[in-house]
């Protein structure tokens with residue numbers, strides 16, 4: 001019928017189709033950020049209403065379950081592709097990248113758990129933001145007495161303790177908590193993200209949003225749990241003792257991509273100021289820092305998927321990315337002069353974001369490496 005066409009046309013290979021999908025997601029995201037976020041970033045940093053709108057917009061673009069396999073309702077991005085997305089969003093808004101990443105992490109945790117019922121309840125609705133989920137488990141990294149304990153009882157688990165950090169109150173409907181069992185194993189389970197008292201007397205209560213110097217619109221809160229009765233079918237996983245430390249080592253490079261995006265955001269400010277002030281040393285500073293960020297980015301992508309690259313090399317790159325976010329954002333402040341001190345100034349905002357990205361997902365090793373880089377520069 002169409003001999004010529006049949007002869008020439010071949011359906012794209014899976015790899016090519018994949019590249020097309022990723023390019024589409026990144027283009028879609030960049031267009032959205034250019035049109036809606038770039039001029040609103042200062043407001044989004046402080047106003048939960050505007051941040052909520054931005055999160056809903058990402059839902060409309062169907063990009064809120066990027067790492068979840070397509071078979072489970074997500075976009076099936078690889079770690080490399082997701083890292084490109086993180087850098088991109090962090091370049092436009094720290095608050096937006098930080099808020100949405102909690103939900104994307106929760107989606108990934110659900111996708112990799114064995115609880116099929118929970119997966120069916122949540123995963124098909126997470127890409128569009130119809131169901132939004134946060135996380136609260138960083139306290140599992142703290143040594144000493146567990147901050148949140150779970151004890152098995154007939155009808156499930158009783159959970160008590162304090163969660164020091166949960167981002168997304170009034171954005172997310174639920175969150176995944178991490179709690180420690182008496183034998184040290186780590187239990188991860190779905191909880192409501194609103195104050196509740198159970199008929200059994202169990203309770204969960206959240207603080208008011210914490211007043212933060214950066215990304216205060218993300219409504220980060222603490223939670224108190226008192227004998228909260230958790231049904232067994234809300235458990236995602238029970239992981240071996242100290243899994244959190246192994247996961248932190250495995251993912252040491254991932255958190256660094258926020259810092260890289262932040263460094264680029266600062267470099268954009270340098271560029272804008274140069275366009276206005278035309279001072280040659282600003283351009284030279286931009287060129288020199290930009291080259292460092294590009295080199296660091298390239299090195300991070302080179303080792304991201306590698307099991308052979310030793311942990312210490314990845315840790316060093318994480319420290320380098322944090323250091324670049326700090327130095328670039330400091331440069332943005334310097335060239336913006338006194339105006340950087342206005343609450344509404346983008347250099348001030350990016351500088352404060354760099355502070356947050358310096359400690360988010362921090363481990364003792366990351367803390368030490370960050371200090372080493374500071375002392376060396």
Ligand SMILES: Cc1cc2nc3c(=O)[nH]c(=O)nc-3n(C[C@H](O)[C@H](O)[C@H](O)COP(=O)(O)OP(=O)(O)OC[C@H]3O[C@@H](n4cnc5c(N)ncnc54)[C@H](O)[C@@H]3O)c2cc1C
Pocket residue numbers: 102134135136137138139141142143164165166167168212220356359360361362363364
């Ligand atoms: C604005 C904001 C929002 C956040 N939102 C979330 C969220 O939504 N979900 C979430 O899970 N986390 C969240 N976090 C937590 C974030 O990832 C942590 O900041 C980060 O993991 C560092 O933990 P920490 O601040 O609690 O400090 P620390 O508890 O001090 O932990 C830092 C490191 O120090 C070690 N450490 C602590 N005390 C000791 C000690 N006495 N001796 C030796 N080592 C010690 C810990 O093992 C850890 O590795 C948020 C943090 C911020 C600032």
